[in-house]
Structure formats: structure tokens, C-alpha cells
Amino acid sequence: MIEFDHVSFAYGANHVLQDLSLSIGFGERVAVLGGSGDGKTTILKVILGLIKPDAGRVLIDGEDITTRDEEGLREIRMKFSMVFQEGALFDSLTVKENVAFCLREYTHLSEEDIDRKVRDILSMVGVEAAMHLMPEELSGGMHRRVALARSLAAFDPKMFLYDEPTTGLDPINADNICRLILDLAHNGKGYIVVTHKVVDALKLAERFLFLKSGVIFFDGGREELMTTADPDIRRFISELNYGTDTHGEDFPS
Amino acid sequence: MRGRVHTIGLRELIFNLQDFYLLSYRASLGIIRRPFYIKDTIEQMDYAGAGSFFIVVLISLFVGMALSLQISAELSTLGLKMYTGKIVGISIIRELGPVVVAVVYAGRVGSGIASELGSMVLGHQVDTLRVFGVDPTRKLVTPRIVSALLMLPVLTIIGDAVSLLGGYYIAVNVAHQSGTFYWSSIREVLDFENVFSGILKPFVFGYLIANICCFMGLSTQGGAVGMRRSTTRAVVYSMIVIVITDFVLTRALLYILGFSV
Numbered sequence: 001m002i003e004f005d006h007v008s009f010a011y012g013a014n015h016v017l018q019d020l021s022l023s024i025g026f027g028e029r030v031a032v033l034g035g036s037g038d039g040k041t042t043i044l045k046v047i048l049g050l051i052k053p054d055a056g057r058v059l060i061d062g063e064d065i066t067t068r069d070e071e072g073l074r075e076i077r078m079k080f081s082m083v084f085q086e087g088a089l090f091d092s093l094t095v096k097e098n099v100a101f102c103l104r105e106y107t108h109l110s111e112e113d114i115d116r117k118v119r120d121i122l123s124m125v126g127v128e129a130a131m132h133l134m135p136e137e138l139s140g141g142m143h144r145r146v147a148l149a150r151s152l153a154a155f156d157p158k159m160f161l162y163d164e165p166t167t168g169l170d171p172i173n174a175d176n177i178c179r180l181i182l183d184l185a186h187n188g189k190g191y192i193v194v195t196h197k198v199v200d201a202l203k204l205a206e207r208f209l210f211l212k213s214g215v216i217f218f219d220g221g222r223e224e225l226m227t228t229a230d231p232d233i234r235r236f237i238s239e240l241n242y243g244t245d246t247h248g249e250d251f252p253s
Numbered sequence: 254m255r256g257r258v259h260t261i262g263l264r265e266l267i268f269n270l271q272d273f274y275l276l277s278y279r280a281s282l283g284i285i286r287r288p289f290y291i292k293d294t295i296e297q298m299d300y301a302g303a304g305s306f307f308i309v310v311l312i313s314l315f316v317g318m319a320l321s322l323q324i325s326a327e328l329s330t331l332g333l334k335m336y337t338g339k340i341v342g343i344s345i346i347r348e349l350g351p352v353v354v355a356v357v358y359a360g361r362v363g364s365g366i367a368s369e370l371g372s373m374v375l376g377h378q379v380d381t382l383r384v385f386g387v388d389p390t391r392k393l394v395t396p397r398i399v400s401a402l403l404m405l406p407v408l409t410i411i412g413d414a415v416s417l418l419g420g421y422y423i424a425v426n427v428a429h430q431s432g433t434f435y436w437s438s439i440r441e442v443l444d445f446e447n448v449f450s451g452i453l454k455p456f457v458f459g460y461l462i463a464n465i466c467c468f469m470g471l472s473t474q475g476g477a478v479g480m481r482r483s484t485t486r487a488v489v490y491s492m493i494v495i496v497i498t499d500f501v502l503t504r505a506l507l508y509i510l511g512f513s514v
Contacts (some may be wrong), residue, residue, distance in 0.1 A: 050380050074386040082384045088377035102385050154385055 031205035087147030141173035281383035283395030300486025317416030338438030
């Protein structure tokens with residue numbers, strides 16, 4: 001369970017999170033929506049302890065992580081698998097080396113075993129052929145797939161965190177990434193997806209959080225989201241009326 | 254208002270210095286404590302050492318030739334041209350060699366370090382390392398410090414040798430001195446005091462350049478403009494620190510080694 005207890009955070013004079021309180025279970029599928037600069041990504045960074053809130057507590061499985069140092073946070077971070085915006089692949093490493101990064105860092109597997117495992121994971125996300133390419137040689141969609149593969153190879157996480165996984169991708173690639181995210185969650189593992197694309201949020205999530213200026217002003221399910229009278233959310237949802245693939249027939253409604 | 258700006262600036266400076274010392278401390282501990290990132294260190298040594306070889310040779314050659322030209326021109330008016338080798342040797346080994354190579358290192362390797370780490374910060378690669386439980390200081394900063402500690406002295410020795418060769422070429426072919434006498438003058442100045450002074454400086458410069466440039470790179474904020482700012486600062490601060498440290502070290506070494514001024 002992830003709990004935010006009156007969390008506030010500011011970048012200088014810019015108050016990104018303001019007295020935020022919420023709870024998210026590890027098995028939940030949550031989408032965090034909102035405009036640019038409204039604090040969506042900051043929520044993920046606070047969960048991972050990458051930034052410390054200015055006020056309030058963040059509890060992961062009941063433990064306050066705001067008082068922990070980098071060493072103490074390592075154990076917390078292993079409960080999550082994070083995919084940053086644009087993938088954040090290591091530029092100087094090949095796709096294989098990126099995916100094998102944690103295996104080399106934390107296991108004593110032989111090169112043959114690492115090679116086999118990397119191939120398995122890459123074929124799972126459909127980019128096995130790109131194994132020996134450098135990140136700069138990948139398309140946007142492949143980039144995200146490799147980033148997903150790398151996060152799978154890392155640990156056995158309780159929950160996945162995705163920061164704008166489909167931003168900058170064409171609708172087909174975005175759709176494929178959404179399917180992949182759903183596939184990876186088949187065993188009941190939850191995820192938090194930060195996005196500003198309502199179309200993708202509706203494909204992926206069961207619970208929706210709307211952030212505005214660091215405050216949650218909507219927290220509810222699909223029906224509540226679609227029927228809300230809030231003008232800001234209505235404006236967001238209006239994206240659905242512009243002929244994109246709306247809910248997607250193959251996705252859970 | 255101006256007072257407030259100064260207060261904020263001073264507070265920021267103190268926080269930055271504190272962060273800088275913490276980073277240096279943690280990275281320096283990484284030299285003696287596990288985990289050791291040998292592969293990363295070798296890669297950095299290749300980039301910093303082998304990659305800088307040509308530019309160090311080129312610049313050192315022309316610095317040595319220009320210095321020899323200036324000194325022999327001045328000494329010939331006094332009828333003391335035979336001291337050209339000795340003065341060129343002392344200048345290069347004690348002073349110019351370490352400083353010139355350090356400045357080249359800051360410009361080529363230091364700017365590369367700052368921009369590479371800066372782009373890793375902006376591209377969330379540093380955050381990714383932290384999420385994976387890898388300490389970015391140990392993984393990114395320590396190898397660059399070790400590389401600078403090992404490579405800058407080596408490059409300085411190479412640069413000194415090439416500068417002396419350049420000086421020899423000018424002394425013999427332009428100033429028409431005896432080559433044998435030039436080299437015997439150089440041999441005279443290759444004593445413990447001069448060599449020690451010439452080797453100690455690059456160690457200190459290398460440590461400082463690597464720390465400053467890594468710190469600047471890891472503090473990058475604000476996109477392309479932020480990266481330009483941190484790269485420029487890394488090189489400028491490194492150069493300022495090089496010349497100030499050079500003066501302090503020169504003063505201290507002259508005192509310790511018993512030279513009277």
C-alpha cells in the first residue's frame with residue numbers, strides 16, 4: 001500500500017504538490033491525469049524517494065520513506081519497476097546491455113544465462129531483433145518497449161510505475177504499448193500510469209486521479225470520470241470526441 | 254532588494270559548496286571501497302587519455318617552440334643564449350607543462366564529462382540508476398576521478414617531453430645552438446625537486462577538474478540552456494581553480510623544497 005499523508009513539495013516558488021493525501025493499493029490500476037507541470041511525475045518520484053517532500057509523510061507498506069537515506073531507499077525501490085518518460089535508456093549501452101544492466105549488477109549469472117534471459121524478455125516485448133542496436137538507432141515505440149523490457153529484467157516488482165509511456169508515439173505504437181502494459185499486469189500486479197492522454201488512461205486504468213496545481217480534484221472510477229460535470233475534466237475528456245480510437249474495442253471497458 | 258539577492262546568492266553558494274564537498278567525499282571513498290566499476294574506469298581512461306593524446310601533443314609542441322623562441326630571442330640580446338635549454342626546461346617541467354595540459358584536459362575531457370552527465374540527468378538516466386539501486390556517485394563520478402588521477406599525470410609527462418622536443422627544434426634550427434648542450438641543460442633541471450613539482454600538480458589538477466565537472470554535470474537543470482550553462486561553468490570553474498591552485502602549490506612547493514624566493 002502506498003500512502004501520501006499531507007505531502008507538499010515545491011520546486012523553488014513553484015508548489016507542485018500541495019497537502020496531498022491519498023492511498024493506492026499495490027494491485028490497483030491507476031491513471032494520474034493532469035496538465036503539464038501539475039505534479040504528475042513528481043508523485044512517482046516521491047513514491048520512489050527520488051525527491052523528498054518538503055512536508056508530510058510517504059508510507060510504503062506502512063514504512064515512512066521520507067526519513068530514509070539512499071541506502072535505505074534501495075529496498076523500497078525494489079518493490080517498484082519504473083519506466084521513465086522517453087525510456088531513459090543508457091545511451092552508451094546496446095539494447096542487450098541495457099536490459100542486462102541489473103542482471104550484471106545484482107546476479108552472478110553466466111554470460112550465456114544473461115544472453116538467454118535478455119532474449120526471452122526482448123521477445124516478450126517484441127524487439128528481440130533490436131538486441132544489438134544502440135538506443136539512438138531505435139524508433140520511439142521500440143525505445144519504450146526496451147525500457148519496459150529493462151524494467152522487467154530488474155527485479156520482481158510489486159507494482160509498475162509508468163511516466164507518460166505513450167507520449168510522442170503515433171496511435172498504433174501507443175496502442176501497442178498500452179496492450180503491453182496490460183499484458184505485463186496479467187498476474188494481478190498493479191500499476192500507476194502518469195499521462196495526459198485520456199484515451200490511453202481509459203484503456204489502462206480502473207481508477208483515475210486528476211491533478212491540478214498540485215491538488216487532487218478528482219479521484220474516482222470510469223463512470224464517475226465520464227459523467228463528471230467539472231469543466232476542466234470535461235475539457236480533458238473532450239479529446240475522446242476527436243475521432244481517436246476512444247476506448248478501443250479490445251480493451252476492457 | 255539588492256541585499257536580498259545577495260543573501261540568496263550567498264546561501265545558494267554555501268549549499269552548492271556543501272553539495273560539492275559531499276559529492277567529492279563520497280566519490281573519493283569509492284576509490285577504496287566496493288563496488289569497483291573497473292570497466293567504466295577503463296572506458297573513461299581511454300576517452301580521457303588516448304582521446305586527448307593528439308591534442309596534448311599538438312598544443313605542447315607549439316607551446317615548447319614558442320617558449321624556446323621567446324627565450325632565445327631575449328637571451329641572445331644579453332649574450333646568454335646557452336641558458337635557453339635550462340630556462341625552457343624549468344618553465345615546462347615545473348609550470349607550463351602541468352598547467353597547459355590541465356587546461357586542455359578541462360576543455361576537452363571536463364566539458365565532455367559535464368555535458369554527458371548533464372544529458373544523463375535530463376534524460377532521467379541518473380534517476381534510473383538510483384531506481385535500480387546503483388549509486389550514481391560510485392558509478393559515474395568515481396571512475397572519472399580515477400581516470401583523471403591516472404591520465405592527467407601521464408598526459409603531462411608526454412606533453413612535457415613534446416614541449417622540450419619543440420624547444421630543442423627551435424634552439425637548434427632557429428637559434429643555432431648546440432643540441433648536445435640543450436639536452437645537457439635539460440638533464441640538469443631533471444632533478445627530484447623539479448620532477449616532483451611537475452608530477453604532483455597534475456594529480457591535484459586532475460582530482461579537482463573531475464570533481465568540478467562531475468558536480469556541474471550532475472547539477473544540470475532546465476533543458477538545453479541548463480546544459481549549456483553547466484558545461485560552460487564546468488570549464489570556466491576548472492580553469493580558475495587550475496590557475497589558483499597552481500599558484501598555491503607553487504608557493505607551497507618552493508617553501509617545502511627549500512627554494513628561496
